Amino acid sequence: MTPAGLALIDKPQGFTSHDVVAKLRGVLGTRKVGHAGTLDPMATGLLVVGVGPGTKLMTYLSGADKSYLATVRLGVATFTDDAEGETTAVATKDQLEKLNPQQILSALGEFEGVQLQLPSKVSAKKIGGKKAYELAREGKEFELEPAEIEIYKIKGSEPRFGEFIDLDIQVECSSGTFIRAIARDLGEKLGVGAHLTKLRRTRVGPFSVEDATNIENASPMKMTDAAKALLPVVTVNDQEQTELSFGRALDVQSESEYLAAINGDKLVAIVAGGKRLSPKTVFND
Numbered sequence: 001m002t003p004a005g006l007a008l009i010d011k012p013q014g015f016t017s018h019d020v021v022a023k024l025r026g027v028l029g030t031r032k033v034g035h036a037g038t039l040d041p042m043a044t045g046l047l048v049v050g051v052g053p054g055t056k057l058m059t060y061l062s063g064a065d066k067s068y069l070a071t072v073r074l075g076v077a078t079f080t081d082d083a084e085g086e087t088t089a090v091a092t093k094d095q096l097e098k099l100n101p102q103q104i105l106s107a108l109g110e111f112e113g114v115q116l117q118l119p120s121k122v123s124a125k126k127i128g129g130k131k132a133y134e135l136a137r138e139g140k141e142f143e144l145e146p147a148e149i150e151i152y153k154i155k156g157s158e159p160r161f162g163e164f165i166d167l168d169i170q171v172e173c174s175s176g177t178f179i180r181a182i183a184r185d186l187g188e189k190l191g192v193g194a195h196l197t198k199l200r201r202t203r204v205g206p207f208s209v210e211d212a213t214n215i216e217n218a219s220p221m222k223m224t225d226a227a228k229a230l231l232p233v234v235t236v237n238d239q240e241q242t243e244l245s246f247g248r249a250l251d252v253q254s255e256s257e258y259l260a261a262i263n264g265d266k267l268v269a270i271v272a273g274g275k276r277l278s279p280k281t282v283f284n285d
Contacts, residue, residue: 003028004052005220008212011039011047020047023215036061037175037204042084045069045201046209051220056281060230060258060270064205065152068171070196072183074104075164077193081120081180091164091192099190101159104167107189108156111182116146120180150174154182166197206230223267223283227260234259234277236268244269245284249276 007028011020017038024033034055036048045068050058075096078085121144150173157168171179180196187194202209206229213219220226227233232254240250241263254273258280261268271277 002030002032002052003220005054005223006057006207006226007049007051007054007218007220008207008209009047009049009215009218010209010212011044012214013044014041016041017047020215021049024049024051024218027216027218028220034058037064037066037201039201040082040199042082043199043201045199046204046207046212047201048204048207049218049220053283054220054223054226056283057223057226057230057270059281061205063175065172065174065203066177066201066205067203068173068179069198069200069202070169070171070179070183071198072167072169072186072194073164073197074099074159074167074187074190074194075192076195077184077187078195079121080195081178081184082196082199085195089193095192096161096165099165099192104159104165104190105156108154108167108169108186110189111154111186112151114148114150117149117178117181117185118146119144119178120184147176149177151177151182165192172203222265224260224262224265227262227267227270231258231260231270232256234261234271236261236263238263241266241268244271244279245282247279247282249278252277 009020017035021033021035025031028051030052032052032055034050036058039047048061075091076087077089079088151171153172155170160166179199183194183196243250244261253275254277256273259271259273261271267283269279269283270281272280
């Protein structure tokens with residue numbers, strides 16, 4: 001039986017998100033595998049992967065909030081805003097010695113809230129059909145537009161002072177937030193430059209890295225369980241299941257934007273709420 005549902009993978013460092021998908025195709029024995037929310041190769045942590053019909057659920061996860069653990073190094077700026085890029089600026093010893101823990105943590109706290117964030121130049125943002133990192137590697141000049149994001153919570157540990165200053169942070173944020181850009185902007189705010197040295201994603205929407213497995217032990221959660229985690233549920237009977245399978249709306253009202261229509265242990269459809277429940281994605285297999 002072909003596997004179906006969502007697999008929660010703890011992505012190892014050095015793997016691209018595409019690498020994970022490619023390996024999972026072999027492990028699970030199906031070509032129909034796709035991921036939500038790209039992680040950079042240097043990053044580890046939660047990658048949510050759709051398997052079989054589960055790929056259709058990715059749409060309902062695309063705008064999910066996320067949580068991260070990261071380490072910022074103050075005193076060194078890089079071209080990519082992370083440890084993989086070449087160094088572009090280094091702070092002097094005097095500049096770093098003028099900083100104290102209270103200054104650093106106070107500046108970090110100012111990032112909470114709704115704001116416009118300029119994405120990192122080496123990112124997957126598209127400009128004229130090409131990804132920003134492709135243009136950057138080609139040495140082409142371009143400008144990215146700031147995007148509105150929200151940082152719900154950001155917290156830092158006690159800074160570690162040495163040749164440079166390392167700061168561990170926890171971030172809860174909206175989809176589309178670049179943690180590398182937070183590191184870059186914190187360095188600019190403090191006048192010493194900064195980049196990201198570690199990044200681990202711990203949550204995507206309702207899913208936690210604590211429930212994730214490595215690639216070799218991947219086991220997709222059932223379609224019904226995945227849908228219940230993502231969306232409110234409306235229970236339907238056999239007749240209503242038939243109606244939805246033919247693309248017909250149900251005379252049921254709901255204030256929810258989308259709901260998972262479930263009959264017993266079968267995910268029948270994802271429906272749009274309103275005065276009637278209109279099928280948006282139907283699962284006939």
